[in-house]
Amino acid sequence: MYTPTAQISDRSSLDLEEELFRRLHRFLRLRRDQAQELNEQGVNLINHAIYDAFYALHSLGERQEDKAKRMLSDPSLTGQTSNHNN
Numbered sequence: 001m002y003t004p005t006a007q008i009s010d011r012s013s014l015d016l017e018e019e020l021f022r023r024l025h026r027f028l029r030l031r032r033d034q035a036q037e038l039n040e041q042g043v044n045l046i047n048h049a050i051y052d053a054f055y056a057l058h059s060l061g062e063r064q065e066d067k068a069k070r071m072l073s074d075p076s077l078t079g080q081t082s083n084h085n086n
Contacts, residue, residue, distance in 0.1 A: 017060055024053040024071055032079035 031046045038046070050072075057068040071077060 013060070017057070017064060020053055020057050020060070020064075021067070021071075024050065024057065024068060025077065027053060028071060028074075028077040032077060035079075 027046055027050045031043070031050065035043055035046070054065075054068050054072065057064040
């Protein structure tokens, strides 16, 4: 049965939040580490999982969304390097 996030107890909400952040972190690392070995469909599946975890965090509130955005732009998780030469 579906339980709206607003009706989850504070403790359950914290558990959910922690699990969603772990999931986002895991999928970002998986994409970083395995993308070169996956076909396009595999990368798309990981990207969908990342989006799903992000959107779930977004639905929990602005603080969670901001933290998730920082994770999405973290070079240690994305494998991207910054080329800002200003």
